[in-house]
Amino acid sequence: MALESSRAAFERAGRSIGGGVGSGLRSAMRPHPLFVREARGAHVWDLDGDRYVDYVMAWGPLVLGHGHPHVVDAVRDVATRMQVVGTGHELEYLAAEAVLDAVPHGERLVWSNTGTEAVQVALRLARAATGRRRVLKFARSYHGWHDSVYAGLAEADSDQPALPASRGQSPTGLDDLVVGRFNDIAMAERLLAEARERDIAAVLVDPIVSNGGVEAPLPDFLPTLRALCDQHGVVLVFDEVITGFRIARGGAAEKYGVRPDLSVFGKAIAGGFTQSAVVGRADLVDQVTAGVVHAGTFNSNPIAMAAVEATMQVLADPTVYDRLETVAAYFDTTVGKVLADAPEGGSLNRVGSLLQYVPDGGGTGLHGTGGRWDAILEGMLRRGFLFMPSGKVFLSTAHTESDVDATADALAEVLA
Numbered sequence: 001m002a003l004e005s006s007r008a009a010f011e012r013a014g015r016s017i018g019g020g021v022g023s024g025l026r027s028a029m030r031p032h033p034l035f036v037r038e039a040r041g042a043h044v045w046d047l048d049g050d051r052y053v054d055y056v057m058a059w060g061p062l063v064l065g066h067g068h069p070h071v072v073d074a075v076r077d078v079a080t081r082m083q084v085v086g087t088g089h090e091l092e093y094l095a096a097e098a099v100l101d102a103v104p105h106g107e108r109l110v111w112s113n114t115g116t117e118a119v120q121v122a123l124r125l126a127r128a129a130t131g132r133r134r135v136l137k138f139a140r141s142y143h144g145w146h147d148s149v150y151a152g153l154a155e156a157d158s159d160q161p162a163l164p165a166s167r168g169q170s171p172t173g174l175d176d177l178v179v180g181r182f183n184d185i186a187m188a189e190r191l192l193a194e195a196r197e198r199d200i201a202a203v204l205v206d207p208i209v210s211n212g213g214v215e216a217p218l219p220d221f222l223p224t225l226r227a228l229c230d231q232h233g234v235v236l237v238f239d240e241v242i243t244g245f246r247i248a249r250g251g252a253a254e255k256y257g258v259r260p261d262l263s264v265f266g267k268a269i270a271g272g273f274t275q276s277a278v279v280g281r282a283d284l285v286d287q288v289t290a291g292v293v294h295a296g297t298f299n300s301n302p303i304a305m306a307a308v309e310a311t312m313q314v315l316a317d318p319t320v321y322d323r324l325e326t327v328a329a330y331f332d333t334t335v336g337k338v339l340a341d342a343p344e345g346g347s348l349n350r351v352g353s354l355l356q357y358v359p360d361g362g363g364t365g366l367h368g369t370g371g372r373w374d375a376i377l378e379g380m381l382r383r384g385f386l387f388m389p390s391g392k393v394f395l396s397t398a399h400t401e402s403d404v405d406a407t408a409d410a411l412a413e414v415l416a
């Protein structure tokens with residue numbers, strides 16, 4: 001793969017777009033972002049017409065691969081009739097009913113556009129219900145780029161306030177944040193025992209650390225959070241922006257059998273279109289009729305609603321999750337063996353169809369895993385395989401065993 005056109009396109013993009021990318025995290029792609037002209041199934045084609053097996057999957061949403069025909073047909077059908085209407089339409093509640101049917105604790109929902117926005121809605125609902133102000137989250141978890149949750153790594157037992165992770169971020173926005181350690185039950189018990197004194201309204205947890213190395217919860221971690229929240233009057237919020245509709249139809253809540261009070265969904269909910277939702281207890285969500293403001297011009301626009309409803313229809317078939325598990329397990333064993341056979345090859349973490357490359361000695365990062373991974377990333381791109389800078393690997397129902405075999409062969413070459 002020559003990558004010539006993408007390099008030229010990136011240079012041109014930098015003259016009109018800040019950083020040359022639509023989302024800052026994409027600038028970590030090596031040697032530069034790939035510029036794509038077409039995307040279908042498990043593949044993308046760049047501006048030169050070269051084909052790549054895509055393990056980025058738009059950073060998570062494409063559980064069904066690019067351009068699933070049922071989703072595209074639903075969108076095409078509505079797009080010629082209406083686009084955004086700013087008033088009620090049938091698809092709003094048809095899509096909502098389909099989502100509530102999929103989520104075990106789904107009694108009611110509100111629509112939003114992105115994961116970042118929906119997290120803010122969930123926290124507002126939690127604060128309104130408890131009359132408290134602060135939020136306990138966990139280090140290495142990403143909950144969007146908003147000032148109130150985007151924090152550096154300091155954990156609560158270091159007795160440091162959460163630190164801004166971006167220049168230009170309001171440090172006072174983080175006064176409301178307490179940062180704990182994922183899977184540290186003793187720490188959660190200590191912090192939540194003082195929930196009233198610490199003014200903690202919500203626990204916000206990515207139930208599988210999906211951006212900081214792909215780490216599954218210990219068997220007792222989520223049930224303990226559930227029990228502590230009940231005991232101390234705290235709202236339990238699962239951020240299922242990555243895990244939702246990927247790890248199981250009902251997300252991590254279904255897989256681990258723990259019912260949060262609220263869940264945030266984004267990414268996969270709309271099969272490649274833009275929409276997010278806060279789903280959960282009716283009494284909490286219904287606060288939007290009692291003084292909690294929730295707004296958004298593009299919330300529940302017809303295009304997105306058609307995509308959500310169609311995506312939910314496809315995901316209702318349980319063989320989708322069997323297929324995801326089969327291809328992810330095949331990737332894990334096949335590609336994992338190539339890594340294990342190479343000196344200092346690193347290894348894979350996997351929970352369902354969510355995988356993560358981990359270099360020997362550990363250390364992965366949201367903004368890029370660096371080291372050996374950077375070399376692998378570039379070597380694989382030049383051979384026609386697109387991976388994420390963080391080393392996370394997203395699989396879809398469109399990936400086949402032969403895609404994975406070709407990936408393993410190319411990886412063996414790169415590592416050699």
Ligand SMILES: Cc1ncc(COP(=O)(O)O)c(C=O)c1O
Binds near residue numbers: 114116117142239
């Ligand atoms: C777990 C998690 N929460 C929230 C977000 C923010 O979602 P969005 O990028 O749609 O704003 C992300 C994005 O990657 C995420 O991974």
